[in-house]
Amino acid sequence: MLQLSIPQPYHFKASLNSYGWIALAPCRWDDENAAFQRVERLSSGQVVMLTVTDGTEALSVKIEAENAPSPADLAEIEQNLRYSLRLDEELSDFYTRARQHPSLWQRVSIGTGRLLRSPTLFEDVVKTICTTNTTWRQTKQMLSRIVSHLGDASPLNPTWQAFPTPQKLADVDDAFYKDTLRLGYRGAYIKQLAQEVASGQRDLEALKTSGMDNKTLKKTLKSIKGVGDYAAHTLMMSLGRYDELAIDSEVRALVKQKYTNGADPSDAEIQAIYADWGAWKYLAYWFDSVD
DNA sequence: TTCCAGGGGTAGA
DNA sequence: TCTACCCATGGA
Numbered sequence: 001m002l003q004l005s006i007p008q009p010y011h012f013k014a015s016l017n018s019y020g021w022i023a024l025a026p027c028r029w030d031d032e033n034a035a036f037q038r039v040e041r042l043s044s045g046q047v048v049m050l051t052v053t054d055g056t057e058a059l060s061v062k063i064e065a066e067n068a069p070s071p072a073d074l075a076e077i078e079q080n081l082r083y084s085l086r087l088d089e090e091l092s093d094f095y096t097r098a099r100q101h102p103s104l105w106q107r108v109s110i111g112t113g114r115l116l117r118s119p120t121l122f123e124d125v126v127k128t129i130c131t132t133n134t135t136w137r138q139t140k141q142m143l144s145r146i147v148s149h150l151g152d153a154s155p156l157n158p159t160w161q162a163f164p165t166p167q168k169l170a171d172v173d174d175a176f177y178k179d180t181l182r183l184g185y186r187g188a189y190i191k192q193l194a195q196e197v198a199s200g201q202r203d204l205e206a207l208k209t210s211g212m213d214n215k216t217l218k219k220t221l222k223s224i225k226g227v228g229d230y231a232a233h234t235l236m237m238s239l240g241r242y243d244e245l246a247i248d249s250e251v252r253a254l255v256k257q258k259y260t261n262g263a264d265p266s267d268a269e270i271q272a273i274y275a276d277w278g279a280w281k282y283l284a285y286w287f288d289s290v291d
Numbered sequence: 292t293t294c295c296a297g298g299g300g301t302a303g304a
Numbered sequence: 305t306c307t308a309c310c311c312a313t314g315g316a
Contacts, residue, residue, distance in 0.1 A: 184314095185313090228299045230299085
């Protein structure tokens with residue numbers, strides 16, 4: 001059993017469930033046990049099932065694996081979970097600003113703001129491409145097929161799989177993408193990305209610590225086929241940069257209802273509404289809602 | 292049948 | 305930089 005220290009304030013259940021990624025394989029929320037579950041393939045090759053539950057001063061992680069995890073395995077699990085749950089992200093400036101907005105503060109002050117992300121940027125890019133120009137329902141189904149058909153199964157529970165490696169996604173043929181994964185035209189984008197990453201031609205994970213400025217980072221993300229403004233801004237959020245709004249049909253619908261009296265807002269109008277939030281625009285939108 | 296969903300690539304101006 | 309047009313998929 002691994003223990004993860006938590007920041008203050010931190011609301012485990014609300015944090016995990018405030019972003020849709022919790023519903024995308026291989027992540028899962030077990031409501032009955034209030035547990036976050038995920039199968040992960042470690043760099044050692046071992047496949048582990050992780051079950052994370054809340055505690056008063058720390059989170060508990062149950063690790064189920066065929067072989068006892070090595071110290072390196074344990075370190076990797078801890079690092080991946082702290083990253084995915086953003087337990088070490090500095091949000092105090094956002095909290096300070098949020099205090100000025102009563103209805104938003106009500107949602108944030110309990111200890112939210114740490115939106116779930118994947119251990120690898122590769123997984124987040126694939127997931128983000130699968131949210132474009134489709135319904136949330138279909139997004140969930142696409143990810144379910146990707147994971148169940150190509151991910152390494154948990155030895156203890158073969159019906160649960162890890163997210164597939166780039167190599168796995170690079171190796172399957174076009175017919176498999178079309179007939180089995182059924183990602184639509186997104187399949188070609190994801191296969192191309194997987195090939196670039198598997199061959200070493202593109203190092204996505206280096207972007208986590210590159211320290212590049214937002215403009216360069218956005219340009220780099222947009223060089224991925226299938227990633228436009230919306231997806232690039234979503235991925236910048238994944239990387240802890242909240243300066244840009246990921247304007248999509250959901251954002252437009254909220255602004256239309258709350259701020260423009262039912263009129264369709266332009267992107268410029270939407271930008272103006274959240275402009276004062278500076279480096280925190282994405283989180284400000286995310287915890288905004290119709291009162 | 293047509294539209295469109297948590298958009299993006301491409302060609303042409 | 306901006307605008308048409310096209311893109312697989314599946315539900316309404």
